[in-house]
Amino acid sequence: MKRICGWVGSILCVDLTSGHIQETETSLYTHQFMGGRGIAAKIMWDLTSLDPSVKPLIFMTGPLAGTVAPFGGRTIVTGYGPQGYPHEWYARSTFGGHWGPELKYAGYDGVVIVGKSSSPVYLWIRDKNVEIRDASSLWGLGICGTQESLQKLLGFQTRILTIGQAGENEAPIAVIQTETESAAGQGGFGAVMGAKKLKAIAVQGTGAVQVADPLLLQHRSKLIRDEIRLAGVFVGGKLNSSKVEKYGERWYACTQQCGIRCVASRHYSNVPGPVTGQSRSGHAHCTAPGFAGRGKGSFYDWDLGFEAGFDLACMANDFGINHWELHFGIIPWLRHCQQTGTQTHLDGLEINVSDARFWAALLRKIAYREGVGDVLARGAYRAAKELGWENDFVDQLYAGWGYAGHWDGHGDRINRIVFPFWLVPGLQWAVDTRDPISSSHRYSHMTMLWSPIRSTVNVGTETGAGAKKRKNLSWSQLREASERIYGTSQALDPYSEYNGKATAAIWHANRSALKDSLFVCDWIFPCAFSFNQPDLWARAGSMEGIDFERFLFVATTGLDVGREEFQRTGERICNLERALQIRDFSRCRADDEKIIPYLERREWWPNPLFGNEHIGADPSKFRALLDEFYRLRGWSIETGRPNRHILEQLGLPRVIEALEQKQLI
Numbered sequence: 001m002k003r004i005c006g007w008v009g010s011i012l013c014v015d016l017t018s019g020h021i022q023e024t025e026t027s028l029y030t031h032q033f034m035g036g037r038g039i040a041a042k043i044m045w046d047l048t049s050l051d052p053s054v055k056p057l058i059f060m061t062g063p064l065a066g067t068v069a070p071f072g073g074r075t076i077v078t079g080y081g082p083q084g085y086p087h088e089w090y091a092r093s094t095f096g097g098h099w100g101p102e103l104k105y106a107g108y109d110g111v112v113i114v115g116k117s118s119s120p121v122y123l124w125i126r127d128k129n130v131e132i133r134d135a136s137s138l139w140g141l142g143i144c145g146t147q148e149s150l151q152k153l154l155g156f157q158t159r160i161l162t163i164g165q166a167g168e169n170e171a172p173i174a175v176i177q178t179e180t181e182s183a184a185g186q187g188g189f190g191a192v193m194g195a196k197k198l199k200a201i202a203v204q205g206t207g208a209v210q211v212a213d214p215l216l217l218q219h220r221s222k223l224i225r226d227e228i229r230l231a232g233v234f235v236g237g238k239l240n241s242s243k244v245e246k247y248g249e250r251w252y253a254c255t256q257q258c259g260i261r262c263v264a265s266r267h268y269s270n271v272p273g274p275v276t277g278q279s280r281s282g283h284a285h286c287t288a289p290g291f292a293g294r295g296k297g298s299f300y301d302w303d304l305g306f307e308a309g310f311d312l313a314c315m316a317n318d319f320g321i322n323h324w325e326l327h328f329g330i331i332p333w334l335r336h337c338q339q340t341g342t343q344t345h346l347d348g349l350e351i352n353v354s355d356a357r358f359w360a361a362l363l364r365k366i367a368y369r370e371g372v373g374d375v376l377a378r379g380a381y382r383a384a385k386e387l388g389w390e391n392d393f394v395d396q397l398y399a400g401w402g403y404a405g406h407w408d409g410h411g412d413r414i415n416r417i418v419f420p421f422w423l424v425p426g427l428q429w430a431v432d433t434r435d436p437i438s439s440s441h442r443y444s445h446m447t448m449l450w451s452p453i454r455s456t457v458n459v460g461t462e463t464g465a466g467a468k469k470r471k472n473l474s475w476s477q478l479r480e481a482s483e484r485i486y487g488t489s490q491a492l493d494p495y496s497e498y499n500g501k502a503t504a505a506i507w508h509a510n511r512s513a514l515k516d517s518l519f520v521c522d523w524i525f526p527c528a529f530s531f532n533q534p535d536l537w538a539r540a541g542s543m544e545g546i547d548f549e550r551f552l553f554v555a556t557t558g559l560d561v562g563r564e565e566f567q568r569t570g571e572r573i574c575n576l577e578r579a580l581q582i583r584d585f586s587r588c589r590a591d592d593e594k595i596i597p598y599l600e601r602r603e604w605w606p607n608p609l610f611g612n613e614h615i616g617a618d619p620s621k622f623r624a625l626l627d628e629f630y631r632l633r634g635w636s637i638e639t640g641r642p643n644r645h646i647l648e649q650l651g652l653p654r655v656i657e658a659l660e661q662k663q664l665i
Contacts, residue, residue, distance in 0.1 A: 212558025
């Protein structure tokens with residue numbers, strides 16, 4: 001077996017139907033596809049080319065996982081996601097925690113699951129010893145109970161990835177989770193595990209990850225971590241003294257080797273549970289605080305209080321239900337139905353988002369697919385279409401593909417982004433199969449958190465040493481930075497309208513694929529700006545901020561990859577994922593243009609530079625923007641499909657052959 005630094009060398013393949021277990025070499029994929037997301041897409045292409053009926057579920061780590069590289073350690077899961085609409089097409093989701101690094105310590109870079117068990121099972125991996133074990137006693141338990149039971153049996157140091165009752169009942173909005181809240185939320189992959197009767201994957205390892213230059217990696221890791229701590233990028237802030245005293249509030253890293261105090265992640269202990277009557281301890285990350293509500297004046301204006309909100313968040317976690325879908329789809333839609341009188345009760349239960357008992361009953365209905373919970377378990381978009389309730393309103397919440405809006409200026413009413421900057425995520429939404437922003441936050445963050453707009457609208461929380469000396473970057477500074485990053489000043493120019501946005505959309509889409517392959521934190525990378533530097537340009541020693549993740553990769557693997565080749569790998573991954581959509585579902589430009597009516601609605605927050613006018617996308621201009629996007633990608637303007645020459649340049653001959661056979665190129 002050929003071993004390359006950064007990888008442990010093997011990918012585990014398990015057929016649940018036959019019980020057959022085998023390994024394949026990671027080195028078959030690393031040269032072209034780098035890690036996580038890239039390797040998963042290649043494995044999916046190869047397996048489904050051989051047998052289209054195969055529906056693998058793939059878990060992949062990256063070369064930085066399990067090393068000292070900071071902000072790494074996440075894991076990706078990919079497959080055909082049941083949350084998708086109108087197709088349950090190939091999608092992806094990522095999660096943190098310590099499961100991914102532990103998998104590498106146990107001897108595997110990834111796990112590929114095919115087939116379906118006839119009865120509940122779990123997978124037990126310990127230092128390359130693999131067993132498929134009976135899980136009948138675990139079936140019916142929540143995520144917390146499953147982990148507790150398996151740790152008692154296998155040892156407290158065991159890392160466990162599992163599903164709750166929502167996954168067992170194949171709810172398309174079911175998550176896969178490890179620890180108290182590290183979840184692969186989007187995609188509905190909990191339902192895929194449930195359909196395969198796979199309750200959990202338990203991992204324990206005593207191995208290590210070999211790196212090419214340990215001293216260099218350690219040196220670069222320290223420089224980069226120190227710079228990011230001082231840069232003022234979603235770092236730091238203060239703990240709530242009252243919550244520290246009452247609930248033991250503390251910082252909590254969402255994954256191994258984080259190294260910063262992230263404003264979006266806290267841990268609480270022994271919180272009274274007024275809804276369930278249970279004392280709760282756990283991690284609150286991302287949207288979890290939203291269960292409590294955000295108070296008057298907010299679109300999410302209910303106020304259940306911290307204790308009830310935390311209790312409900314833990315309840316949803318234990319059932320394994322997608323938080324984002326609840327907060328930004330189901331709850332706003334149900335509340336609107338109640339307010340308009342379209343539907344005031346669910347199975348006799350009064351719709352009241354200010355009543356924690358309503359939330360608890362709703363979560364149970366969804367998890368067990370009881371009554372109307374059966375259709376709600378598919379998400380609000382499909383539920384509205386099936387039930388015929390307030391379809392126009394739900395269309396305002398869902399950007400596309402069955403996923404509620406996210407950083408696009410229209411759907412979610414928390415992440416503020418204004419015209420013309422939401423055109424970039426708009427393009428990314430258009431060509432993806434799911435919410436693309438989970439690995440592409442940085443463009444939106446750069447424009448809204450570093451620009452003069454930050455001083456005129458409330459765009460979020462950013463604290464830390466750098467933020468204490470916060471001065472917004474001027475538009476001239478941002479134009480210069482845009483030229484430096486994208487090769488055009490227009491990508492970060494507030495008056496550029498549709499110009500430069502296709503270039504930025506492609507650059508960040510490629511980088512998203514790379515971040516999901518290495519793995520590194522999406523909120524931090526690429527790190528462009530820093531108030532720790534006189535010229536405001538992030539830098540650690542001789543390393544520029546926008547190249548931090550590449551420098552970590554080189555020190556880890558020993559592969560001397562330049563900036564152009566690095567970006568090219570991201571392009572290869574994006575094109576392979578596009579080819580999967582085309583081969584399996586005949587994806588074309590007409591599909592991409594389905595995003596236009598959503599973007600055509602007027603934005604939720606206006607740009608103060610345009611007289612506070614709420615602007616929507618101009619359909620003809622957005623179609624012209626798609627033209628530019630396709631040209632820059634090397635895709636056909638007529639079909640939105642990759643042209644032969646770009647696939648040749650990216651070294652994907654088998655993709656060309658497969659698409660030519662189906663006359664799709």
